Amino acid sequence: MKNKIISIIAALIITLPLAAQVKKGKTTKTAVQPVVKEVIDRSVRPQAGPAPVIKIGDYQSFELPNGLKVFVVENHKIPRLSYSLVLDNDPVFEGEMAGYTGFAGELMRKGTTTRTKDQIDEQVDMLGASLNTSSGGISANCLTRHNEALLAIMSDVLLNSNFKTEELEKIRTQTLSALEASKTEPKAISQRVNSILVYGNNHPYGESESEESVKKITLEKCTDYYKTYFKPNVAYLAIVGDITLEQAKPLVEKYFGSWQRGDVPKASYPTPKAPAKPTVVIVDRPTAVQSTISVSYPVDLKPGSTDDIKVKLTNSILGGGTFRLFNNLREKHGWTYGAYSNLQSDKLIGQFNASAEVRNPVTDSSFTEILAEMSRLRTEAVPDDELNMVRNYMMGNFGRSLENPATVANFAINTARYNLPNDYYATYLTRLGALTSADVQQTAQKYIRPDNSYILAVGKAEDIAPNLKKFAKSGEVLYYDIDGKQYDPSKKLKPAPAGVTAEQVINNYITAIGGAKKLKKVKDLTIKAGASMQGQTINFDTYMKAPDKMFFQVGSGAMVFATQIYNAGKGVASSPMGGESKPIEGDELATLKEGALIFSEMYYTTLGYTTELLGIEEQKDQKHLYKIQVNKGGDRKDTEYYDVQTGLKVRAEGKSGTTEYSDYKDVDGILYPNTIKQSMGGQSFNLTVSEIKVNAKLKDDLFIIK
Secondary structure: OHHHHHHHHHHHHHHHHHHOOEEOOEEOOOOOOOOOOOOOOOOOOOOOOOOOOOOOOOOEEEEOOOOOEEEEEEOOOOOEEEEEEEEOOOOOOOHHHOOHHHHHHHHHHHEEOOOEHHHHHHHHHHOOOEEEEEOOEEEEEEEHHHHHHHHHHHHHHHHHEOOOHHHHHHHHHHHHHHHHHHOOOHHHHHHHHHHHHHHOOOOHHHOOOOHHHHHHOOHHHHHHHHHHHOOHHHEEEEEEEOOOHHHHHHHHHHHHOOOOOOOOOOOOOOOOOOOOOOEEEEEEOOOOOEEEEEEEEEEOOOOOOOOHHHHHHHHHHHHHOOOHHHHHHHHHOOOOOOEEEEEEOOOOOEEEEEEEEEEHHHHHHHHHHHHHHHHHHHHOOOOHHHHHHHHHHHHHHHHHHOOOHHHHHHHHHHHHHOOOOOOOOOOHHHHHHOOOHHHHHHHHHHHOOHHHOEEEEEEOHHHHHHHHHHHOOOOOEEEEOOOOOEEOHHHHEEOOOOOOOHHHHHHHHHHHHOOHHHHOOOOEEEEEEEEEEOOEEEEEEEEEEOOOEEEEEEEEOOEEEEEEEEEOOEEEEEEOOOOEEEEOOHHHHHHHHHHOOOOHHHHOOOOOOEEEEEEEEEOOOOOEEEEEEEEOOOOOEEEEEEEOOOOOEEEEEEOOEEEEEEEEEEEOOEEEEEEEEEEEOOEEEEEEEEEEEEOOOOOHHHHOOO
């Protein structure tokens, strides 16, 4: 019925012009004008309109006698307030205690002279608020009605922080755990090494936390940083939300007026220079199947410089969004999920960086395309339609950013901090809209420098190194370890003594843990281990029975997450929680077959594996390890490391990740590793063995595949 009514209304609308001309039963004829339809060519992109005029919200400011500069942005749409306090200090070179400034920032949130950490947490939670501290300042937000209660806590944290040893040790433990995980994370490795290449070891932007530096951090050093650098005369406070200047000023004076000003150390550092020629660097990850790549160099570009907006547009065209690099490496070639670039300004020294993650076989091709796109931007004018598209994209992002009142506060702080013109942001869109293709090309010629870059690849050197030599004019590829230290690969791996073979090294290992005769007497083996993950204890239970049975189970308490069973050539994986079960095949089955062998190293020849002694590798702790490649057929190659002195296996690297073995203990005359560290896919966890049973007469029923 509804559709019929709509049809009747439509018919009335169509006939209305004719019906309107009916007078006294007589119809007046009129000429019918032909309808001209506009033809739209959808292959032609619409022309861009003029730059939109966007009014940036107002802010008000004042300064306390102690030098604290305050900016207030009113927004009464919702009853909330946010505070952001930013310190304008020179970066600190942390040296042998790299990481201590970050520790100090975290410790500020861990207790004051009047409140414990638990009291701060409880009071902030009761207010439904948030409070965060860092080495560069403090941020907080709350409902308007809780404003003064939050300010009392915030000012207490700022003025009366009381660093405690126990809190420092908690942060140290968490940091060391994160560093351990980052050792196998290609992106983290790339960022660390890239910083050292671009800025150097003697620059604060070039140093990174390490296990050694974190272990050296002291409470006194953290306290000294807090007392020295947290001063009002180098601080900016932005207040955004449901408040007026008249309301804000007395509150700021009340809670921050007693903050004592003081002299803050200034620092100067050598200015990093771009390399005189392309410099190729590899961080070898022997088990990697893809490479994390980047092209980078330092850039002398200060915030608010006359080139700032030109640089933003130029970089956006190259790789600031889904544009040239993205379209080339992903859309055209399908080599990556995304490729991007960043041309960053900084008051000390900026940086250009273009990056992607690609498969090993296309690592060199990806570099070729990145460098080609950089060169094309220098030598070819950008077409007007592409220029307009990217410019409109930037204008849209700028306009959307203004929906957040905090953006206006950041504009105010930046204007004061970097001595920008008062209309810098107000005229941003007008200046962006006036840029031409010639401006972009000139900017690219000044700042895009493919011939003066560090070409960095974190990946499997064996696969990628030969094809990367062409990017270096000298043909030399430099090798760095994961900590950013350069080494000579030919010297890092020394030749083994004459006559020593891979078979001998493996036999020495078998002898070291108990001897082949004793190992063959083990008919079944039970190993129970646990690891802590996100505050939860996860159990890993392995049951093995000679000659070829294994049952592996992962769970927590009485809950079972997953199981794997191998029995005489067949394997199955199950997820009891999901009720799913699937057969294991291919390489995964071959790996499971090996894993089902008790002391599998004794059976490498039986499995058809071949081994090769590559040499002796020297570790940072002065240990020397035999490095052996185990060829398992096809592209299945593992690398194993055995301690030259003890004969024990200490590490194995393969497609599934890296496993480290330590803390060997005797059980019935055989040594078993009691600490096993597993790293895979950017995750790292330590397994601690809680129980080992030998010849417990495991029943065959445990290994039945249903």
